[in-house]
Amino acid sequence: MELSVINDDHVEILLSDLLEKYGYDFTGYSRASLKRRIIRLYSLDRAVSFAEFRYKINNDNLYFKRFVEQITVNVTEMFRDPVFFKTLRDVVLPKLGTYPFIRIWLAGCSTGEEAYSISIILKELNLLHKSLIYATDLNPIVLEKAAQGMFGMNSMKQYSENYILSGGLKDFSSYYTANYSLAKFDEDLKSKIIFSTHNLVSDYSFNEFQLILCRNVLIYFDRELQQKVLNLFDESLEELGYLALGTKETINFSGISDKYKRLDSEKIWRKIQ
Amino acid sequence: MIKKCEAFIIGGSAGSLDVLLKVLPLVNVAIKFPIVIVIHRKHGADSLLPELLSTRTKLKVKEVDEKEPLIAGTIYIAPSDYHLLIEQDRSFSLDYSEKINYSRPAIDATFQTAAEVYKDTLVCLLLSGSNADGVNGLKSVKLWGGTTLIQDPNSAQVAYMPAQAQANVKIDHVLSIEDIAEFINLLP
Numbered sequence: 385m386e387l388s389v390i391n392d393d394h395v396e397i398l399l400s401d402l403l404e405k406y407g408y409d410f411t412g413y414s415r416a417s418l419k420r421r422i423i424r425l426y427s428l429d430r431a432v433s434f435a436e437f438r439y440k441i442n443n444d445n446l447y448f449k450r451f452v453e454q455i456t457v458n459v460t461e462m463f464r465d466p467v468f469f470k471t472l473r474d475v476v477l478p479k480l481g482t483y484p485f486i487r488i489w490l491a492g493c494s495t496g497e498e499a500y501s502i503s504i505i506l507k508e509l510n511l512l513h514k515s516l517i518y519a520t521d522l523n524p525i526v527l528e529k530a531a532q533g534m535f536g537m538n539s540m541k542q543y544s545e546n547y548i549l550s551g552g553l554k555d556f557s558s559y560y561t562a563n564y565s566l567a568k569f570d571e572d573l574k575s576k577i578i579f580s581t582h583n584l585v586s587d588y589s590f591n592e593f594q595l596i597l598c599r600n601v602l603i604y605f606d607r608e609l610q611q612k613v614l615n616l617f618d619e620s621l622e623e624l625g626y627l628a629l630g631t632k633e634t635i636n637f638s639g640i641s642d643k644y645k646r647l648d649s650e651k652i653w654r655k656i657q
Numbered sequence: 658m659i660k661k662c663e664a665f666i667i668g669g670s671a672g673s674l675d676v677l678l679k680v681l682p683l684v685n686v687a688i689k690f691p692i693v694i695v696i697h698r699k700h701g702a703d704s705l706l707p708e709l710l711s712t713r714t715k716l717k718v719k720e721v722d723e724k725e726p727l728i729a730g731t732i733y734i735a736p737s738d739y740h741l742l743i744e745q746d747r748s749f750s751l752d753y754s755e756k757i758n759y760s761r762p763a764i765d766a767t768f769q770t771a772a773e774v775y776k777d778t779l780v781c782l783l784l785s786g787s788n789a790d791g792v793n794g795l796k797s798v799k800l801w802g803g804t805t806l807i808q809d810p811n812s813a814q815v816a817y818m819p820a821q822a823q824a825n826v827k828i829d830h831v832l833s834i835e836d837i838a839e840f841i842n843l844l845p
Contacts, residue, residue, distance in 0.1 A: 414750040416742035416770045457754045603723050603751045632723050632736055632751055
């Protein structure tokens with residue numbers, strides 16, 4: 385990685401540009417990751433100077449969208465951490481299945497792999513018909529991809545293994561149709577997913593949910609922003625609802641932790657008051 | 658000449674665990690800096706590595722929690738399947754972006770971010786391994802004035818990684834397994 389092309393001051397300049405010009409607030413993001421992403425894009429797109437790079441972000445709307453897509457991490461998988469999804473299948477969703485209607489918020493859904501994973505489990509538990517998954521991301525480009533429901537065939541072996549480890553009993557390939565290098569997932573899996581933009585930094589609560597999942601998003605935020613987002617989740621979660629975070633994320637340091645009880649082994653907390 | 662060490666980071670891959678198991682028992686408990694270990698390993702639900710290493714030293718050994726500050730006298734282990742980054746305020750952050758050199762955690766990511774933070778007070782050691790992860794990281798360490806160390810490729814189970822570093826980066830010291838602990842203990 386080139387070290388001199390983008391320095392810490394450059395990063396701050398770009399962040400204040402994004403905020404002033406586009407209203408995107410990345411100032412609560414952890415800088416080390418952000419800076420690496422910016423440097424990566426800078427060299428990927430062969431920018432000739434910081435001034436030119438900055439000018440393009442500020443004046444070329446398409447490039448601005450690419451910038452936002454590229455500086456946020458959109459790496460995701462179906463049934464990532466199979467044991468987590470097994471807990472959803474065996475414990476959380478059956479509990480919610482006793483409700484007349486299940487509202488789920490998947491915050492920071494990226495290209496949608498987890499939304500389809502949850503949809504598959506709901507379908508197998510015969511709960512999909514009475515569920516609604518709100519899958520949100522700040523980034524419209526990834527949401528377009530998510531809505532297509534097409535993922536690389538080369539990932540299917542891994543996803544199939546994850547699916548089986550997560551307690552799936554069917555033939556995973558029965559959920560998609562192979563189309564050259566892409567696996568197109570069945571339309572009915574998508575029928576209960578609403579893909580929509582929502583920025584955790586600046587947007588408000590928009591509904592009450594029984595389950596909120598936000599995995600490997602908080603790691604990119606500083607403590608202050610983490611606290612703010614956890615408050616947003618708390619406002620958006622019904623009593624006895626569940627909050628699920630990534631393997632290395634926690635609510636322990638936050639002001640909401642007293643109201644929550646953790647499920648034994650997983651990063652899932654139940655709102656008890 | 659190292660004036661002061663404020664962080665010591667060890668990267669390794671295939672064949673590096675044995676080295677750590679030999680070296681850690683010999684590391685002085687009075688060290689005045691944190692030790693960070695980034696080892697390639699398979700992604701598992703829970704890792705036994707911190708537990709295993711803590712049986713070999715009286716120093717505190719723990720898997721990194723995100724946003725945790727680096728404290729002297731503690732040995733930190735990078736969690737599996739995340740890149741481990743170091744922030745300007747000398748705390749850890751985690752990142753689940755693409756693998757680098759087929760690896761997550763990538764040694765490069767930790768070395769590079771630490772290099773900018775600790776500059777000439779950073780010492781990085783690259784151990785045995787079968788890919789070139791860590792080499793670019795050592796370049797950054799050098800660029801920012803830090804100290805670069807490798808395990809002697811002749812003593813490595815898999816020589817490729819330290820040998821690649823030697824071929825591509827100015828290495829300050831080449832250490833045999835026996836010399837590593839002593840080197841750490843003598844750091845100011």
